[in-house]
C-alpha cells in the first residue's frame with residue numbers, strides 16, 4: 189500500500205494511509221522482538237515458551253486452582269522456572285539453600301517488578317543499600333517487637349473492641365469485608381499514629397485509602413476510570429490531606445536529622461536510647477530522609493508506606509485464619525480451653541503478657557498461614573550469575589521466592605512424591621482436617637514445618653510479623669472467649685471468586701455466625 193496519493197496533479201501525503209502502515213510496522217516489530225526473545229533469548233531456561241503477550245501467566249493464575257497450578261509447574265520444570273505476569277518476567281526459585289544468600293543481600297538486591305506497586309509507593313531505595321537499610325531496620329524492629337509492641341497493645345485492643353462489639357450485636361460477621369475494614373483501621377490509626385479526629389472527615393479518608401490500596405491489584409495502565417487512575421488520584425488527595433497534618437512532626441524530625449549531621453546510624457542510636465519508644469511513622473521518615481526524601485511530601489508518602497504495608501496484608505491474614513477456623517469446631521474448642529488456662533494463670537485481662545502465653549493459638553495462626561499464605565513471598569534482582577539445579581540464571585534476572593510453593597515443598601512434610609496433584613498437607617480444598625493441624629507447630633523441633641516464607645526470610649524478613657501475629661491472636665481471643673464460629677456458607681472456600689494474589693470469596697458467601705458460648709469467658 190502506498191502512503192502517498194496523487195491529488196490535483198501533485199504527490200500528496202495521505203494521513204489516512206500512514207496510520208495503518210505505522211500501526212502494522214509497530215505491531216510487527218513488537219511481535220518480532222517478542223518471538224525472537226522467546227526463541228533466542230531465554231529458550232534454554234525452564235518455563236513455558238509461549239505465553240499471552242503482556243498478560244503472560246496472569247490469566248491462568250487468576251482462573252485456576254493456584255496451589256495445583258504451582259505444584260504442576262514444579263513437577264514439569266523443577267525448582268526453577270519462568271513466570272510472566274502483567275508485563276514482567278520472573279524466575280520462581282524454590283530451593284531454600286540457593287535462596288539463603290540471595291535473601292541476605294548476597295548476590296541479589298531487593299527488586300519490585302510489579303509496576304502498580306512502584307507507582308503507588310514511588311521510593312523503595314532504603315531497602316536497596318545496606319548502609320541505609322541496617323539502621324532503618326533496627327529501628328523498625330524496635331518499634332514493633334518487645335517493648336514497642338507492648339506499647340501498641342492498648343490502642344489495637346481498643347480498635348478491635350469497637351469492631352467486635354458491633355459484630356456481637358449483629359450476631360454475625362461478613363468476614364471478608366470486616367477483615368478489610370479492621371485492617372484499614374489498624375493501619376491508619378495504629379501504624380501511622382496520626383490523629384485525624386476533628387481534622388478530616390475520617391470516613392472520606394478511609395475511602396481514599398481503600399481506593400489507593402485497591403490500585404495495587406489493577407492493571408498497570410493509567411486509563412481514565414481505571415483502578416490505577418483512581419488509585420493515583422486518591423494518592424494525590426491523601427498526600428494533600430496528610431501534608432498539613434504532618435507538618436509539625438516532619439519539621440521536628442527534619443531538625444533532629446540535620447542536628448545529627450544526616451547520619452542515619454547516629455539518629456537511630458539516639459532514638460533507641462531515648463526511652464521514649466520508637467514510633468513507626470518516625471521510622472518511615474528516617475527511611476525516606478536517609479535516601480534523599482527530605483520534603484514534607486516525602487514524609488506524608490512515608491505514612492502511606494506504613495498503611496500500604498499493613499492494611500491488606502493484615503486483612504488477608506485475618507480472613508484466611510478465620511475462614512479455616514470457622515470450619516474446625518474441635519480446634520475452636522482447644523482454643524477455648526487454652527483461654528481458660530490463660531485466665532487461671534494471668535487473670536482475665538487480655539494484655540501483652542497473656543497474649544505472649546498462648547502457644548496453641550500461636551500454632552493456629554502459623555498453621556493457617558502455612559496452608560493459606562496471605563503473601564506471595566518477594567522478588568530479588570541477581571547481581572551475579574546463579575546456578576540452580578543445573579540452570580544458570582544470569583545477573584539481572586528477577587528471582588521470585590514463592591511462599592506457597594516453598595511451603596508445599598517443605599522437607600519435613602513432603603516425602604518427594606510427585607504423583608499428587610497437590611500434597612495432602614496443603615489440600616485444604618479436599619481434606620481440610622488432614623491439611624490443617626496446628627499440632628505440627630507444637631511437635632519437637634525436628635518435626636516442625638521448616639519452610640515458612642509468608643513473612644519472607646533473611647535480611648528483609650517482615651518486621652511486622654510479630655505485630656500481625658499479635659493482632660490476629662488478640663482479635664481471636666476477644667471473639668472466641670464468648671462465641672463459637674460457624675460459616676453461613678460452609679463451603680465458602682470451595683466457591684472462591686479468586687485465589688491469586690489473595691483469596692477472594694464469591695459475593696455474599698462470607699457470612700460467619702457468632703454463636704454465644706454457654707459459659708463465655710470475660711475480657712477483663
Ligand code: HEM
Pocket residue numbers: 298315325328332379494497498501502504505562563565566567641642643644645647648649650651652653655656
Ligand atoms: C500478614 C501480614 C503481612 C505479611 C504477609 C507481610 C509479608 C512481608 C514479606 C513477605 C516481606 C518480605 C519482602 C521481601 O523479602 O522482599 C515483608 C517485608 C516488610 N514488611 Fe511485611 N507483611 C505483613 C505485615 C506487615 C506490617 C503490619 C508491617 C508494618 C508494621 C509490615 C512492614 C514490612 C516492612 C517495612 C518490610 C520490609 C522489611 C525490610 O526490607 O527489611 N509488614 N512483609
